[in-house]
Amino acid sequence: MTDRRTQIVDEARALLEEAGPDGLTMRSLAARLGIQAPSLYKHVASKDELEVLLITEALREQGAAMHAAIDGLPRRSARRSTLTTLGAAYRTWAAAHPHLYRLATGGPLPRASLPEGLEAWAAQPLVRAAGSEARARAAWAFAHGMTILELDGRFPPGADLAQAWAAGIAALS
Amino acid sequence: MTDRRTQIVDEARALLEEAGPDGLTMRSLAARLGIQAPSLYKHVASKDELEVLLITEALREQGAAMHAAIDGLPRRSARRSTLTTLGAAYRTWAAAHPHLYRLATGGPLPRASLPEGLEAWAAQPLVRAAGSEARARAAWAFAHGMTILELDGRFPPGADLAQAWAAGIAALS
DNA sequence: GTCTATAGTGGGATAGAC
DNA sequence: GTCTATCCCACTATAGAC
Numbered sequence: 529m530t531d532r533r534t535q536i537v538d539e540a541r542a543l544l545e546e547a548g549p550d551g552l553t554m555r556s557l558a559a560r561l562g563i564q565a566p567s568l569y570k571h572v573a574s575k576d577e578l579e580v581l582l583i584t585e586a587l588r589e590q591g592a593a594m595h596a597a598i599d600g601l602p603r604r605s606a607r608r609s610t611l612t613t614l615g616a617a618y619r620t621w622a623a624a625h626p627h628l629y630r631l632a633t634g635g636p637l638p639r640a641s642l643p644e645g646l647e648a649w650a651a652q653p654l655v656r657a658a659g660s661e662a663r664a665r666a667a668w669a670f671a672h673g674m675t676i677l678e679l680d681g682r683f684p685p686g687a688d689l690a691q692a693w694a695a696g697i698a699a700l701s
Numbered sequence: 702m703t704d705r706r707t708q709i710v711d712e713a714r715a716l717l718e719e720a721g722p723d724g725l726t727m728r729s730l731a732a733r734l735g736i737q738a739p740s741l742y743k744h745v746a747s748k749d750e751l752e753v754l755l756i757t758e759a760l761r762e763q764g765a766a767m768h769a770a771i772d773g774l775p776r777r778s779a780r781r782s783t784l785t786t787l788g789a790a791y792r793t794w795a796a797a798h799p800h801l802y803r804l805a806t807g808g809p810l811p812r813a814s815l816p817e818g819l820e821a822w823a824a825q826p827l828v829r830a831a832g833s834e835a836r837a838r839a840a841w842a843f844a845h846g847m848t849i850l851e852l853d854g855r856f857p858p859g860a861d862l863a864q865a866w867a868a869g870i871a872a873l874s
Numbered sequence: 875g876t877c878t879a880t881a882g883t884g885g886g887a888t889a890g891a892c
Numbered sequence: 893g894t895c896t897a898t899c900c901c902a903c904t905a906t907a908g909a910c
Binding site: 563564567570571 | 893894895896897
Binding site: 633635637647660661665677680684687689695696699 | 846853
């Protein structure tokens with residue numbers, strides 16, 4: 529017996545992944561749950577609130593994936609192998625949940641509505657691995673750029689992206 | 702006497718920059734021109750066509766800015782100073798036209814509708830400076846990532862972005 | 875080249891009954 | 893907790909007169 533609100537978020541997530549951001553509407557979400565759209569508002573204040581819940585889930589999950597990735601590494605690994613591992617984890621998570629990734633990284637972060645400390649916790653593995661805040665931000669920009677350009681189909685068809693990832697990570701190590 | 706179509710594109714661009722992608726509607730574009738929305742369709746086939754025209758303008762302009770940036774450099778400059786110059790030009794152009802940059806870089810490129818060779822020409826300065834395709838793509842991903850994360854307000858308030866740019870460029874040089 | 879009128883579609887959200 | 897009925901909004905686009 530999961531509670532209704534949780535059920536709504538789960539279904540919203542499934543709908544988002546299937547239909548993309550534009551496909552996530554209160555009407556079709558309700559339809560999936562077998563109810564009418566107005567009924568959703570008894571459980572969720574607005575579509576915005578629903579999106580914040582999805583973003584929160586995304587940060588928690590991707591953060592967990594990043595933490596898990598470095599936990600599996602031997603202590604005192606070379607920076608390069610740590611960054612390679614983190615990069616792979618980042619890319620893998622995004623590829624597995626492209627629309628959720630997009631929702632969570634496009635547009636301003638609703639920091640005020642997020643659980644406190646979540647953003648910093650999710651960023652922590654990369655900050656530690658990079659060696660400085662500036663380098664961590666550069667590495668994040670690289671990873672996000674590669675990811676979003678790939679998701680958006682901006683690279684020329686046939687481009688060797690594994691090589692581009694490797695080149696960026698080697699440079700940033 | 703600029704022709705009507707050109708005038709429409711110019712006004713669309715101004716509207717885009719003022720109101721963002723969601724503010725660019727055929728209705729308000731028409732209103733700015735002092736005509737009714739349906740009249741626009743005598744000059745432009747659809748909103749999609751209009752957007753393709755805007756994207757083309759963006760690629761031409763940013764490409765020109767990048768070409769101009771390296772033209773001003775002494776021959777045989779160090780890779781690092783070339784990349785620094787290109788990075789600054791990239792960031793500057795995007796900051797001056799944030800919504801146009803977003804329109805031109807978000808979502809798939811409508812390659813089939815673009816003037817032939819435009820994409821490659823715009824990318825040329827970076828490809829030459831980076832030394833290989835893989836490094837050029839990594840550098841592009843870094844630059845786009847920095848730019849879009851900054852435009853979207855994703856970096857923590859107060860983050861020193863100049864330092865992050867410098868760190869990334871130093872690494873990629 | 876512009877107009878009016880309008881079609882057609884979709885969205886978020888509320889009120890009030892049950 | 894769900895329903896029906898409905899509001900109000902906005903959009904792209906077409907037809908046909910002037």
